[in-house]
Amino acid sequence: xxxxxxxxxxxxxxxxxxxxxxxxxxxxxxxxxxxxxxxxxxxxxxxxxxxxxxxxxxxxxxxxxxxxxxxxxxxxxxxxxxxxxxxxxxxxxxxxxxxxxxxxxxxxxxxxxxxxxxxxxxxxxxxxxxxxxxxxxxxxxxxxxxxxxxxxxxxxxxxxxxxxxxxxxxxxxxxxxxxxxxxxxxxxxxxxxxxxxxxxxxxxxxxxxxxxxxxxxxxxxxxxxxxxxxxxxxxxxxxxxxxxxxxxxxxxxxxxxxxxxxxxxxxxxxxxxxxxxxxxxxxxxxxxxxxxxxxxxxxxxxxxxxxxxxxxxxxxxxxxxxxxxxxxxxxxxxxxxxxxxxxxxxxxxxxxxxxxxxxxxxxxxxxxxxxxxxxxxxxxxxxxxxxxxxxxxxxxxxxxx
Ligand SMILES: Cc1ncc(COP(=O)(O)O)c(C=O)c1O
Numbered sequence: 001x002x003x004x005x006x007x008x009x010x011x012x013x014x015x016x017x018x019x020x021x022x023x024x025x026x027x028x029x030x031x032x033x034x035x036x037x038x039x040x041x042x043x044x045x046x047x048x049x050x051x052x053x054x055x056x057x058x059x060x061x062x063x064x065x066x067x068x069x070x071x072x073x074x075x076x077x078x079x080x081x082x083x084x085x086x087x088x089x090x091x092x093x094x095x096x097x098x099x100x101x102x103x104x105x106x107x108x109x110x111x112x113x114x115x116x117x118x119x120x121x122x123x124x125x126x127x128x129x130x131x132x133x134x135x136x137x138x139x140x141x142x143x144x145x146x147x148x149x150x151x152x153x154x155x156x157x158x159x160x161x162x163x164x165x166x167x168x169x170x171x172x173x174x175x176x177x178x179x180x181x182x183x184x185x186x187x188x189x190x191x192x193x194x195x196x197x198x199x200x201x202x203x204x205x206x207x208x209x210x211x212x213x214x215x216x217x218x219x220x221x222x223x224x225x226x227x228x229x230x231x232x233x234x235x236x237x238x239x240x241x242x243x244x245x246x247x248x249x250x251x252x253x254x255x256x257x258x259x260x261x262x263x264x265x266x267x268x269x270x271x272x273x274x275x276x277x278x279x280x281x282x283x284x285x286x287x288x289x290x291x292x293x294x295x296x297x298x299x300x301x302x303x304x305x306x307x308x309x310x311x312x313x314x315x316x317x318x319x320x321x322x323x324x325x326x327x328x329x330x331x332x333x334x335x336x337x338x339x340x341x342x343x344x345x346x347x348x349x350x351x352x353x354x355x356x357x358x359x360x361x362x363x364x365x366x367x368x369x370x371x372x373x374x375x376x377x378x379x380x381x382x383x384x385x386x387x388x389x390x391x392x393x394x395x396x397x398x399x400x401x
Contacts, residue, residue: 019128019364022348031356032388034357043299044247045246053283068281069275070266070275077096080096080098081093089256095258103133104253104273104276105253106130107133108268109133109261110133112261114137114171114172118138119142119163119170119171121143121144121174123144123183125182125183127176127209139171142163149187150180171204175187175206175209175227177208179332181211181333182333182365185326186328187224195227199235212332214244215244215331216329234257234258237256238257240255245296245297251276252276307380307388308380311334321339332381335362336378339399342373342399344373344376347399348360351394359395362375
């Protein structure tokens with residue numbers, strides 16, 4: 001039997017995640033790694049979570065080891081509504097649904113909103129997991145350039161209009177407005193309002209993916225209020241996550257959407273997994289109740305700010321002429337555009353073999369079929385400041401060769 005011939009059109013569309021395919025190269029032990037876009041395990045509150053988990057299973061085992069409602073733990077939903085009010089967002093419980101990570105949220109929302117062939121605008125570059133979810137649902141992805149302060153509403157408008165002139169209507173825009181993965185870029189407050197206005201004018205959904213918004217470095221300059229906070233029509237679907245502020249292993253995240261859409265997402269989730277882990281949600285809820293989360297976030301900002309500084313200083317000192325890089329004010333990533341002629345995909349094997357340094361080549365983050373391969377995503381989350389300095393110096397030596 002030729003099983004290939006029997007696959008659904010959905011299965012035929014599926015593509016592997018390009019970063020996961022590089023894992024044999026980038027996950028070698030001992031390597032100085034700028035590759036994984038993951039939080040530093042040093043920051044995990046391991047002891048506190050162990051204690052909370054132990055107590056929860058002992059005292060509330062019948063509840064936390066059981067199936068739960070698809071929407072998610074009601075206490076946690078209410079706590080997140082409170083948490084979001086700190087980001088200028090007034091959220092009602094009926095607008096919220098908890099998911100097993102934002103990645104599940106992106107997959108469910110793509111399936112709920114996207115019809116095969118629908119056009120979706122995506123930042124150049126953008127998060128590979130978001131690109132995969134939209135692609136798998138059949139979206140046709142159209143890349144839009146970013147400036148230093150994020151997407152340009154005027155160029156989006158011309159793109160929408162030139163597509164409309166060819167009879168194509170844009171369905172949605174996918175954006176990561178704060179300390180974007182992979183570029184580290186943040187969308188300015190002014191542009192957020194302009195984007196929402198555009199979305200209203202052309203009747204477009206905005207998918208606002210915001211796992212890094214709390215990780216700003218300067219406490220005097222928090223990240224701008226989410227686009228969702230300005231949305232009165234229910235055209236923004238917002239994705240928040242505890243992965244980067246608590247621990248990704250707890251797989252706890254949330255979506256805020258118009259109640260009608262939230263109900264559809266709930267039905268899609270019912271078919272996907274019935275409910276997310278009740279134990280994980282109860283742990284997060286307990287962390288919140290004990291005020292652990294709020295204190296931790298302040299520490300994380302300081303922790304990542306030092307690492308980012310180490311990377312920017314090392315680039316300043318060693319980067320070759322012709323290289324450019326972003327200067328993020330939060331998050332986990334710096335984006336490096338090397339001098340023309342550099343092939344980052346080839347450079348990766350040499351960096352790993354000769355210098356013991358790993359990074360992620362930038363090309364898979366672009367939805368356009370570009371030829372240039374001179375961009376690199378450098379995550380500063382995983383290594384100590386000293387190792388960051390050493391790794392960047394070595395990488396720059398290789399770039400100069
Ligand atoms: C922009 C973006 N969205 C979503 C995710 C998925 O996060 P989660 O762990 O909540 O599934 C990530 C993870 O790195 C991300 O960078």
